Amino acid sequence: MAGNLLRLLFPLLTIITQHFPAAGEHPAFLKSTKPNPMSHKTEKLSHFRFYWHDILSGSNATAITIIPSVNGTTTAFGQVNMIDDPLTEKPEMGSKLLGRAQGFYGLTSQEEVGLLMAMNFVFFTGKYNGSTLTVLGRNPVFEKAREMPVIGGTGLFRFARGYVQISTHTFDNKTGNAVVEYNVHVLHF
Numbered sequence: 001m002a003g004n005l006l007r008l009l010f011p012l013l014t015i016i017t018q019h020f021p022a023a024g025e026h027p028a029f030l031k032s033t034k035p036n037p038m039s040h041k042t043e044k045l046s047h048f049r050f051y052w053h054d055i056l057s058g059s060n061a062t063a064i065t066i067i068p069s070v071n072g073t074t075t076a077f078g079q080v081n082m083i084d085d086p087l088t089e090k091p092e093m094g095s096k097l098l099g100r101a102q103g104f105y106g107l108t109s110q111e112e113v114g115l116l117m118a119m120n121f122v123f124f125t126g127k128y129n130g131s132t133l134t135v136l137g138r139n140p141v142f143e144k145a146r147e148m149p150v151i152g153g154t155g156l157f158r159f160a161r162g163y164v165q166i167s168t169h170t171f172d173n174k175t176g177n178a179v180v181e182y183n184v185h186v187l188h189f
C-alpha cells in the first residue's frame with residue numbers, strides 16, 4: 001500500500017523539484033550581477049532646455065487625434081492624441097532640431113484641460129544621438145508651471161530619473177498649436 005503511494009508520489013515530487021528550484025539556486029533566466037557595474041561610476045545631474053512643438057493644424061501636423069472626445073465637453077475629456085513632436089533649441093520651429101517627443105497624451109480631467117502624457121524623447125545631437133528619456137505624468141496645460149517625472153532612459157541615460165518643468169511659450173487658441181519650454185533635470189550615469 002505504502003509502496004504504491006510512493007510509486008505514485010515519486011514522479012510528482014520529481015516534477016515539482018525540477019520546476020521549482022530550491023532557494024539559492026538560480027534558474028537560467030535570472031542572474032544577479034555583483035558588484036553593481038555602475039557602482040564605480042559617478043551619477044551626474046544634467047539639465048537640458050528645449051522647446052516642444054505640438055502642431056495640430058495644417059499639412060505638417062505633428063499631433064493627430066486618434067480617439068476623439070465622446071462628449072462635447074469643454075475639457076475634451078477622453079480625447080487621445082498621438083505625437084511625433086520636434087524638440088528644438090530655440091522657440092522658433094526652424095531652429096536646431098535636437099530630438100523628437102514620440103508618444104501620446106490623453107485628456108483625463110473633467111474639470112480642466114488636463115493631460116496624462118506618456119512620451120519618449122529621442123535625441124539626435126552629438127553623443128546623445130539615439131539616447132532616450134521617458135516622461136510619464138500629469139500636465140494641467142493652462143497652469144503656468146507644470147512638472148512631470150522622468151521615469152527612465154536608454155543609452156547615455158540608462159538608470160535616469162528626474163523631472164521636467166514646463167511652461168507654455170505660445171499657444172494658438174484657434175488651432176490648439178503650442179510651443180512649450182521644457183527644462184529637464186535628470187540624474188544618470
Ligand SMILES: *[C@@H]1O[C@H](CO)[C@@H](O)[C@H](O)[C@H]1NC(C)=O
Binds near residue numbers: 058059060
Ligand atoms: C510644411 O513643410 C514644408 C517643408 O518643410 C514647407 O515647405 C511647407 O510650407 C510647410 N507647410 C505648412 C502649412 O507649414
Ligand SMILES: *[C@@H]1O[C@H](CO)[C@@H](O)[C@H](O)[C@H]1NC(C)=O
Binds near residue numbers: 071072073
Ligand atoms: C455630455 O455633454 C452634455 C452636454 O454637453 C452634458 O449634459 C452631459 O452631462 C455630458 N455627459 C457626460 C457623461 O459627461
Ligand SMILES: *[C@@H]1O[C@H](CO)[C@@H](O)[C@H](O)[C@H]1NC(C)=O
Binds near residue numbers: 129130
Ligand atoms: C545619429 O545616428 C544615426 C544612426 O543611428 C545616424 O544615421 C546619424 O547620422 C547620427 N546623427 C548624428 C548627428 O550623429
Ligand SMILES: *[C@@H]1O[C@H](CO)[C@@H](O)[C@H](O)[C@H]1NC(C)=O
Binds near residue numbers: 173174
Ligand atoms: C483667443 O485668444 C485671443 C487673443 O489672445 C482672445 O482675445 C480670445 O478671447 C481667445 N479665445 C478663446 C476662445 O479663448
